[in-house]
Amino acid sequence: MSNTRCPRPSRFARLPVLLLALLLGCACETVGRIEEAPGPQVLPGEPPPSEEEHPPLPPPSVPPAPAGLRTVAAWERLFLNEWGREHTRDFLPWSNSRDSWDYYNLAYGIDANTAMYRATGRTQYLDRALLYVNNLVANSRVSSALPQSQFKDGYQGWGSALTEPPGQEVPLYESYCWRYVTRLLRVIQETPELYAADVYRSQYERLLVFSEKHIFEKWYVRGTNEYLYRNRTHMAAHWAFIAMDLSRMTTDSLRRALYQEVFDNINQGLPNFPSSLRRESVVILDRSMAMKAQ
Numbered sequence: 001m002s003n004t005r006c007p008r009p010s011r012f013a014r015l016p017v018l019l020l021a022l023l024l025g026c027a028c029e030t031v032g033r034i035e036e037a038p039g040p041q042v043l044p045g046e047p048p049p050s051e052e053e054h055p056p057l058p059p060p061s062v063p064p065a066p067a068g069l070r071t072v073a074a075w076e077r078l079f080l081n082e083w084g085r086e087h088t089r090d091f092l093p094w095s096n097s098r099d100s101w102d103y104y105n106l107a108y109g110i111d112a113n114t115a116m117y118r119a120t121g122r123t124q125y126l127d128r129a130l131l132y133v134n135n136l137v138a139n140s141r142v143s144s145a146l147p148q149s150q151f152k153d154g155y156q157g158w159g160s161a162l163t164e165p166p167g168q169e170v171p172l173y174e175s176y177c178w179r180y181v182t183r184l185l186r187v188i189q190e191t192p193e194l195y196a197a198d199v200y201r202s203q204y205e206r207l208l209v210f211s212e213k214h215i216f217e218k219w220y221v222r223g224t225n226e227y228l229y230r231n232r233t234h235m236a237a238h239w240a241f242i243a244m245d246l247s248r249m250t251t252d253s254l255r256r257a258l259y260q261e262v263f264d265n266i267n268q269g270l271p272n273f274p275s276s277l278r279r280e281s282v283v284i285l286d287r288s289m290a291m292k293a294q
Contacts, residue, residue, distance in 0.1 A: 057123050057193055072119050079116060087128065095135035100158040100170055103177040106132060111180040114187060126187075126194070130203055133181050137210050143169065155218035156210075171219050171227040175238035178215050181207065182245035189249055208249055216246060216259070228262060229270045240266040 065071040091109035094102040113129035116122070140156040143149045148159055148167025157174070159167040185204055187194070194200045219227040219239075230236045240263050247259035 057121075057197065076116070076120055079112075091132060092135075095132040096139065098139050098141070098158055099162075100160045100173040101162050103136065103158070104173050106136075107177040107180050110177070110184060114180065114184045118187065123194075126184075126200075129184050130200075133184065133207060134203070136177075136181075137207065140214065151222060153222075155221075156214040157218065172235055172238075174215060175219075175235070175242065178211065179238050179241040179245075181215075182211060182242050182249075185211065185249060186245050208246075211242075212246060212250060212252075212255060216242060220258070220262070224262070229265065236266045236270070 086109070091106055094106040094109070097103075110129050110132050113125045113132075116125040117129070140158055143155050143157055144152045146152075146157070146159050146167065146169070148163075148165055149157075150168050157169050160170050160173060161167070163170060185208055188200050188204045189195055195204070216239075228236070228239045230239075243259040243262040243266075247256050247263065250256050250259065
């Protein structure tokens, strides 16, 4: 079993950009409908698209923002003030790393770009999120070829220098990142114009297969009690999130039932711990009510 050291403080220190992305993601549907977005543009740190590349899908028209709130265009300008630098300095190198600890931080870049697409409808943000995920998959290696892997099986994955001994595979680093990958895939599936476009449909199908086999199935087969049904609420919640998303996307009825089972176990009652997400919520609510009554 991997003896993982405590994660170092996140190198993702641009909190305003992260909070902005989270606000946009929470406030918008799959494609944002808040305010008219500015015209076509190239993201900072990104070369202009060539004529051979697929043309971007036109962003949807959006109504004005409610009085007193910033418009999507205003939030987007703030977002772009930092995004070119962070792409070049942080997220792109992390996506090309073979150390899975870097994916713990890369998760925010995938989530932020997905949120920006949902807010603006601009496919250049979606393309950037997909770039990061495609890089992760390209850098994966068969476990049997990872020198210090503790599993040495046929699933693809990554090692981390933070384990003891260095180079072992870490489920937390993968699940922390991959919940945002499955969210990205659901955005493609649930947006008709994306799902109908060959360039996005082909990536969706390939990344879904990888997610089902080399993320969920891999850690499920290696041991649910040890790697999925964790004794920390937030760690188990990552797998509940992934299972929920995969249950909405898979075309395999047996897999769908398995995803639902894992989701229900984490949500309602873990088989190896006397706890669940709902029980944790009740305890927190009871404590909050007791404090208010004092």
